Structure formats: structure tokens, C-alpha cells
Amino acid sequence: MRPSKRDELVQKALQTFYRNGFHATGMDSLVAETGISKTSMYKHFRTKEDLILAVLRLRDEQFRNWLYRRMEELAGESSGQLIAMFDALGEWFAKPEFRGCMFVKASSEFQDASHPIHKQSADHKQMLEKHLYELATKAQLNEAAGLARQLMLLKEGAIIIAHLRYTENPAIDAKKAAVALVEKSRM
Amino acid sequence: MRPSKRDELVQKALQTFYRNGFHATGMDSLVAETGISKTSMYKHFRTKEDLILAVLRLRDEQFRNWLYRRMEELAGESSGQLIAMFDALGEWFAKPEFRGCMFVKASSEFQDASHPIHKQSADHKQMLEKHLYELATKAQLNEAAGLARQLMLLKEGAIIIAHLRYTENPAIDAKKAAVALVEKSRM
DNA sequence: CTCAAAGTTTACCGATCGGTACATATTGCG
DNA sequence: CGCAATATGTACCGATCGGTAAACTTTGAG
DSSP: OOOHHHHHHHHHHHHHHHHHHSTSSHHHHHHHHHHHOOHHHHOOSSSSHHHHHHHHHHHHHHHHHHHHHHHHHHHHHHHHHHHHHHHHHHHHHSTTOOOOHHHHHHHHHSSTTSSSSHHHHHHHHHHHHHHHHHHHTTTTOOOOHHHHHHHHHHHHHHHHHHHHSSOOOHHHHHHHHHHHHHHHHHH | OHHHHHHHHHHHHHHHHHHHSTSSSSSSHHHHHOOHHHHHHHEEEEEOOHHHHHHHHHHHHHHHHHHHHHHHHSSSSSSHHHHHHHHHHHHHHHTTOOOHHHHHHHHHHHHOTTSSSHHHHHHHHHHHHHHHHOOOOOOOOTTTHHHHHHHHHHHHHHHHHHHHSSSSSSSHHHHHHHHHHHHHHHH
């Protein structure tokens, strides 16, 4: 049960769950893809739910690390980073493997608010919002909390619309709206 | 094969799919709930996918009718109706049966953009956006198309966040942002 | 080396999946 | 009424679901 092996399984499972969905992906197919046996899989993860939770933990880490770093690379100032989030999202949307937000999918398939998978999805969003709040505070913007929540709405909306792929580039629309809201918070 | 019977099945299936998800709901349980036999069910709907498509058609009709009417009831002017959409959403979020957007769930579980269920979900959003666009045009707002897309982002984001239930009332945040964006379009 | 602990494999479990063949009621038309 | 067409119910299909018992292979300590 070396950690690297386990991580490898989680990484593989992440890709398959992200492409195919959670309920639609059977443990058998995951086992077939990774090459290990089913019993070994169940030694690493007691249940499918445990595996999904591990996948979401990895996804949370990967996504937040990537987004935060990209926001920093794209802008120096805190307020600029808030805006730059939408440029980063635009880059994500353009990637061929983009399939929407994994946590939205997870909370859609496990809807009960008390379900661990649902809670973990909510936690992910809450951590993102907190990061935006801290940036807004550092930028000395008015109503930092409300602004952070509004930017979250734009972000989530953009991801949904980008996934539905019926319109050009929702990241640009979201960015324009974000600029307007940030400007308003400066007054 | 009276239409009323079929509609009754679709209505029942809608509730179950909305509560439990699509893949997580088996045809057997739908059959058990409605009291009819499996063969009769498959006489009305050739496949599960057909049933889901019928469910989404009904949901589209119900939801758009309800939202459009509520927007009209809450505001007389076109620009006011755009804002009132977020009050209507707030009412929806407060209902005990609220479980997020059925079309987001559908497109999450059937991700392939070429899949009929995915396409129908995109169509639903596109029709909503068109309605917002027409209201924005009637209100003689600048950049009506862009504004409509931005309001859609706020709407979708609010539904996602409301479903995750970690924050107070996203409809209020969305409404404030919408007011700011509409005001900006007036200049 | 010995030998037990840990990890892995094969083969399988009952339950449920979407879907159907076939026999039985029910219906509308002459 | 007679009787075919239509709708329904029973019983079942192979495939797959999440998960496991038991045999086998590898490994590390003495």
C-alpha cells in the first residue's frame, strides 16, 4: 500500500470519473483501466464512495493550486487577480479535456446535502470564495464579502455555460461583468 | 396510449429523476412508483433515454412558463423584469423541493455534446437567454446581447451556489450584481 | 535459509441494470 | 354478440452493479 500506487489509482479514477460521470463509471472499468485487480482496488479504498472522496480531494488540490497560481501569474495586484481569474477560466474552457466543474457534477449526482460527497463539493466552493474574499480585502474594495460572492456567481455561471457550449466565450462576458462589479466596489 | 396517462408517467418520472438523478434511478423503481407494469412503460417510451427526453421537454415547459410569468407579475417594465428574475429565483431556492437545475444535472450525467440530452439542455438555456435578450432590447438597453449573457451567468451561478447551500441567499447577491449591470447598460 | 504477514489474483456473490418474449385482459368495431 | 387489435402483466433475459471469500505470491524480519 505504497502512497504512490494509491495516488496513481486516484489520478486514473479522476480522469475517468471526469469524463464519464460517477454513477456511469463502474469499479470494474476502473480496475480494467488501471491493470490491477479488484481486490487490490478495494484494499486501497474500502468503498466506491471512499474512492470518489479521494478523487475530489485530489481535484480540489489540483484545481485550486492551478487557478491561484495562474491568477498570480496574470496579475500583480490583488484586484487585478480577481479579474484575471476569468482569463484563467477562459484558458481552462479552451482545453480539449474541459468538461465542466467536477464538483458541480459530484453534487448533482449526490444531491443529499448531508452526503459527504455533496459536503466536500460545497467545501471546495467555499474555499474558493474565501480566497476571493481575501483578495478583495487586500485590494481594499468595499463590501469585500458581497463582491467575492458575486464573482463566484459569475465564475460558476461561466463554467456551466462553457460546458453547455452553445455560446462563444462566457469567460469574456464574465470578465466584463467582473470588471464592472470591481469598479463599483472601488467607489 | 391516452396522452394523459403518458403525461402522468412523465410527471412522476420528472420528480424521481429530479430528486435522485438519472443514472441513479432505475426503470424498475419508476415502474414500481407509478404502479404500471414494465411492458406498459416501454410501450410509452421506447428507451430510458426517450423517457428522459420527454421529462426534459416537460421540465422546460414548466420552468420557462413559471419563470416568465413570475417575472411579469413582479415587474411591469422590461428592465424591471430582468431584475425581477432574481427575485423569482430566490422564491424557487426557498422551496423545499429545490434541488438545483435539472438541465445542469442532465448535462452533467450525459456529457457528450452530441448527446440528445446534452443538446436539449443547451437548448433550454439558449431559449432563456433569448428571452432575456428580447427584454433587454425592448428596454432599449445597450449591448442587449452581452447583457443577456451576463445575466445568464449570474442566474446559473446563483442556482449552483443555492444548490450547494453553503451561503445565505445567492439570489440577493445575483440581484445586486444584475442591478449594477443593467444600470451600466443604461448609460 | 524459515515462515508469517501483507499484497494480489481468480472466481464468485446476490442485487440490480435496461430491455423483452409471451400469455392474458381489455377495448372498439362489425 | 364475435373477434381482431390494442394495452397490460408475468416472468424472464444477459450484462453489469458494488463488493468479497479463499487461494496464491511476494516480501521482510530473525
